[in-house]
Amino acid sequence: MQGGASLSTALGVDYGALAPLFIILGVACVSVLVEAFVPLAQRARVQLVLTLAAIAVALVVVIVRATSGVPATIVLAGSLSVDSVSLFLWGTLLALAIPSVLMIADRSVEAGGAFVADPEALAEAQERAGARTPVTVGAGGAGGSGSDGAGRAGSSRGSATPPPEMHTEVFPFVLFALGGMLAFCAANDLLTMFVALEVLSLPLYLLCGLARRRRVLSQESAVKYFLLGAFASAFFLYGVALLYGYAGSVRLSDIAAAAAGSLRSDSLLYGGLALLVVGLMFKASVGPFHTWTPDVYQGAPTPVTAFMAACTKVAAFGAILRVFFVAFGPTALEWRGVLWAVAIASMVIGTVLGLTQTDLKRMVAYSSVAHAGFLLIGCLAITPAGLSGTLFYLLAYGFTTIAILGLISLVRSGDGEANHLSAYAGLATRSPVVAAALSFCLLALAGVPLTSGFTAKFAVFSAGLGDGEAPLVIVGLVCSAIAAFFYLRVIVMMYFSPPAPDGPSVSLPGPLTTVSITLGVVVTLLLGVVPTAALDWAAAARFLG
Amino acid sequence: MNPLPPPNTPGYTQALLADDPLWLTIIKVVVVFALLLLMTLFMIWLERRVVGRMQQRPGPNWNGPFGLLQSLADGLKLAFKEDIRPTLADFPVFFIAPVISTIPAFVAFAVIPLGPEVSIFGHHTALQVADLPVGVLVAMACSSVGVYGIVLSGWASGSPYPLLGSLRSAAQVISYELALGLSIIGVVLYAGSLSTADIVAAQASGWYIWLLPVSFVVFAISMVGETNRAPFDLPEAESELVGGFHTEYSSLKFALFFLAEYVNMVTLSAVATTLFLGGWRAPWPLSLWAGANEGWFPIIWFISKMFVFLFVYIWLRGTLPRQRYDQFMRLGWKILIPVSLVWIVAVSALRVLRVQYGTVSAPVVLLIGFVVLVVAIVVAVLLPDRKPADEAPEEPTVVSDYPVPPLDLTVPPPPPRRRRSVPEAKETAAVGSGSPEKEDA
Amino acid sequence: MSALVLILVLLPLVGAAVCGVLVRGGGSPGGDAAAKAIGFVVSLVELVLVGVVWAMFVPSAPTRFQGEISVAWIPAFGTRFALGLDGIALAMIALLAVLVPIVIAYTAFTSAAEKFPDGRGAGGFVALMLALQGVLVALFAATDVFLFYVLFEVMLVPMYFIVGRFGGARRQYAAVKFFLYSFLGGLIMLGSVIGIYVASGTRLGQASFDWATLQHLAAQLPLSTQIPLFLGFFAAFAIKAPLVPLHTWLPDAGAEAPIGGGVILVGVLDKVGVFGFLRYCLPLFPLASQSLAPLVLVLSVIGVIYGALLAAMQTDMKRFVAYTSIAHFGFIGLGIFAFSQQALAGSALYMVNHGISTAMLFLVVGMLAARGGSSRIADYGGVGRIAPVLSGLFLVAGLTTLSLPGTNSFVSEFLVLLGAWPREPVYTVIATVGIIFAALYVLWVFQRTMTGPLRGEAVLGGGPGAASAVAFEPTDGGLRDMLEDDADARRRARFGDLSGREIGVLAPLVLLIFLLGFFPQPVLNVINPAVSATMSEVGVADPVGPNGVAR
């Protein structure tokens, strides 16, 4: 990482500390091989088992390490810092990854899976169908992966042949993204952070474009996400360069030290910080840098949306926390004002634009923007309370979002999901359980007490008020009051308005989706009623400078 | 500049050349340039003669002694042909493409060491235009910049054949550039430097062709692929693509492409000589005489070694039929690259072991395990491929939009033993005799 | 007793869960019926338990709260699940315990049970009602600010569904409006909750939500910090117990809610607001409440007049009821912020009485509307002739609403005015005008609907008979009597008087009205200690002597 000489000094790799990361990335490579060598029939099953096993093992390792009280270490020549914060974030990420992977793997909601058909499966399906029509080139998938199947699977859906299996490449993608997230929120120098950022982004870009239904929408979202994402990471990178020029090193602690005692001009420092923050904020879909969020949330396959909404936010805010606390803690007073504005902008934008949405996934997207603003309140309080509050908020928000998106994916009409608000009219009469779960999660997003959303908001706001951010907190409260309106609108639709005769059907979820949704709802409830354990764990988290 | 390090140590030549005055540099450049032009003319003549001899016919023997002036005459004739600009062509690019493909071919030769330290007009210098710390990379860079000229020419012609030809040549050049670069790595590993002069200096003890045979073979093969020469001359496969990327070119522009091709041949042969055949160092029996590596003699050794390669070029063209495109890509991607990867691992493993542990110890075994693993993976990859299903939907794309001849003529792949069967032997003759007409275009 | 308090909280919740399961699971009429029955039984048991608690409650006990429970809930925030009763809370719980079975009985068992929108059975209503009761009991008993806030928000959810699922035509609008107003207030209050939490953290070193702790803290807080915190709480409570500028949700909710829901909403739910004044604003921010008292008083008095005027102008009986209660809440606010023993006691008692009288009024109106199928005043006239019992009970309800001496409201209203006079004569006088208005609007409505000749769509039903009746109205005596008798006969057939069940539902309320009208003492005994404690916490001297004479 730091050139030849110091590489050899870094021979001693603390494998214990890095085990989760290695497990995830290693299994990702293995699952690529699985893609290569396991025959089509077993592939999906093998991949699912492999992925889940990897995540579970990694989670166990994290928990063991967190409970065994091993001292925090900085590993790999100072590029990764495995401290209690990293462990908490890792635990959160892995815990969130499990339901996401379950949803991704589910093939009961959307026959054959929510993703583009696998070329081989497609070929077999065509043979089964007797190759009636010459293949028309539909949407070319990533790298010529024959997502031509999309159109075909859609067209031949009516016929007897079952739709072909989905791309199982999504599993390695998810694993790589997950590994990138793990590295991202534990990165101790900006270069590692940048590389991790890309490692987590690139698979996501691809995943967004792989929806089986609404190919064009999905591909558009992928293109937008990619272009804007690359744009943002360029900013991030330029910020890194400036900071490197300022401090002569990209190590966070070195930057802090240089900023603390240096007579150099601060223009480099703050310019670098600004650009850096732009990149990070983009990833976290904060405030003015959110433009990609609604489109991508809407266009991407819903399981992927869930994965992004939950895990990416966790990773991004983990990195934001680390940068703010470790690298720029000393100089907080100079730059905090600007970020106040950003936080307010984020909350207001998310709330106001959320009011105007009629597509549920877009609504969730805007609410995530608003929530990013709330989270930022916690990040801006450079205090232990702020840290723990933000961490807890991430955990709570992730599970709620996954549950919501899982439920959204269940409401389907003839062509894929019916995300329009009107589709939810009278859902309560048709399937009371789904309606109840969904309204519970929405109330959680609104921050009604006895849900995790409230506990999290309370933690963050109290931290913010404790650090003298009264204006922010007030704006936050008002915004959440306004935001409650568009959550309620859905509930009104579901409960109070009569069901449309030709309304969408609620497909009975298979075991995988059911498990993930249940997980999300239960955690949302638990964190609302007895959050003590999680709060304590979060409160114990400290950075290792 | 910094004081001269002792001779035959890395960086010596750099320091030496750093003191060159400008006039000396210019002289060298002009000389090299002229040399390359002459080599081109001579090569065309030699090729036609040799191929003719291989085909039991005299070849050009009318203009000048042994027809030596034949290629000069061809060049002049080309100059007086009409310069056609197709209406559909994108003119600026069409205009600049030949230049782009010509320049790097010449520039690459600048890093080649032709000989040891000599004294020119009382000025001590090395027989080398420029010695750079990244000399080898410069050579490779030039060879890959050259492909831009080809791609742009094909694209700018606004015509299907050149487009496909240029695409092919781009694909082929980049594919074989990988093998090329990977094979060089072995040399760099042992020389410990990227400077050509240092590499030559490092071969004082022995040529790398003996030390790194695999690298040499890979390099030799991909050298041919890199220069679009038979049997890899698919970009200008007359039978499929008319003239390939220069279908629409005529007159001096065409001549420039031609020039570039032959200069590339010469340059790459020179690089090969430098990397594997000890550059200007005298071959074995002569090397016993100390004076062989002094003064101006080495140029002789160098050029003669270079001609070995050039002759092989011609020889291949005379003997081998043109490969089919899929066979060709398979050779590059499925054989050359994995082989050279494994080779690199093996070589560097041995190197590390020799440097660090005199003897074999436990970690060594583990290491061998790693290597074996990699090998095993590659072998596993070499399992008989399934019929890839995902290309099936693509084929209509190829033929879909506008009438181009299908890129890959779907010839049923012949079992390997029938390669050298009768009809293809005929094709050999056809190919061999195909080239002169191309010149007389 | 602590256990008993806990049971008071848990029992309705369990009942609600059971009923909910029954309704969800079956959706069948059987499940529905079972749910109704179980719900009714549960509410009766709850009532009995409350009676027991009332009996065990020792008014003269030295402690601020009785039957306290305190379990650590979220140590990270220092919140505890802490319950405890003082007199006011007990009174409110008792009121609730009385009203819930009545409401359930009315909704579930009377023939006039409302026809819920798109055939929803009453079982779900019962379940929601029980859940609401559980939450409310816990809310009144809470002695932990955080817990109070949580319940304050949670309380909205069942009410939201009651209004939204079982309400009238514009129920969605009303439900959402209700929820958003209260939720907004709650969030503003959350700001203050966090604020006082942080303040306690800085002042006491270790942040806490315990009511008593914060009450001790109140002494240290400077006015400058008290005022914003007070305003936060005040906003929430002022929305909840609608003081005038923030009242607009109440008429909608009250009008659109099902009758049973309306009873609980206006009768008990809104009391949470004034209860909050008494329990949180005053003791926790004494300085602020004193310095801001004029504001509240102005609002209250405006509420009295404004509510009265608008009530008089209403054309819809449910809205009319809602506006009357706005006027009454004005009185309560006046009593609370007059800072005198009597006024406070009066307000506390008023909370109970108003609950009873409003419930009465609502139910009667509901029964009337159930018959006529409309709640517009103009649709009725001369109902007294065909439904004497109904009109009689309507009169009783009206009289207690205008707090005629001898009815329960009179005592509390008198106490309020008496206590408020020495400190706030001006406001008291203005408020007294409200009483006259009250008499006006109540009697006017009664006169329009119950007395006089038969009129109105709902009564005449617009049938051919109606036309003839109108036609024959002004003709001479004998013939008219004959015709009218026969017409009356016809209409009695169409528009029956109260059934036995309905009378049974209303009877306990009537009983309470007169009982409390003549013997308010038992309730006052329970309330007074809490009131005096509050007075001492506010720290102002009582301007009225023990013998009720101004010093």
Add this chain to the structure above:
Amino acid sequence: MQGPGTAGLTAYVPLLVMFVLAGGFALFSVTAAPFIGPRRYNRAKLDTYECGIEPSPQPLVGGGRVPVAYYLTAMMFILFDVEMVFLYPFVINIDALGLFGLVEVVLFIGTVAFAYAYVWRRGGLDWT
């Protein structure tokens, strides 16, 4: 990798000279060609060459659909090119890095080999 402070840019001057010379030569040739050669107008001559048949209407130049295999090849090339780029510095100071470096590089190559195996098995390298 050469640290800062090497021979600097002067070592590249000869390359520049060579560049200028070759470039001048080439440019001269291409510009001179039209003036030296004759010009006899003929529409067919200026048409796109399609074996003599009437050229069919063309799409935008270069806008034609390019077979996927070419993109794949390009991407694979980038992949391996980057790998190569990393191998050069490694072999330059392989002695300094020693066993650790070797292990790392084997892992590195192995990782790329995974992707390589995948592409191979999924027919990414087949042109038929």
Add this chain to the structure above:
Amino acid sequence: MSPTNYLLLSAILFAIGTVGVLVRRNAIVVFMCIELMLNAVNLSLVTFARINGSLDGQVMAFFVMVVAAAEVVVGLSIIMSIFRTRRTASVDDANLLKY
């Protein structure tokens, strides 16, 4: 000449890239502008390495190159897929997703 000029140059390049991304409408061109930005960063990284007299900057430039390559691969595949679906690479034509 002084390293500051290189920094200026890289800043200018970066700005050009940014403007290009914001102004141009063709996905490929936007993409190239982004690459330009990345390479501008490379330039400044190397310059800073020269200024600080440490190799880290150059190493970082290496990493950036790798990342840029990966981005090229992924981005091209995505853009190509949508191009093959819609026969256009213009960002404006991708307007199914309304803001």
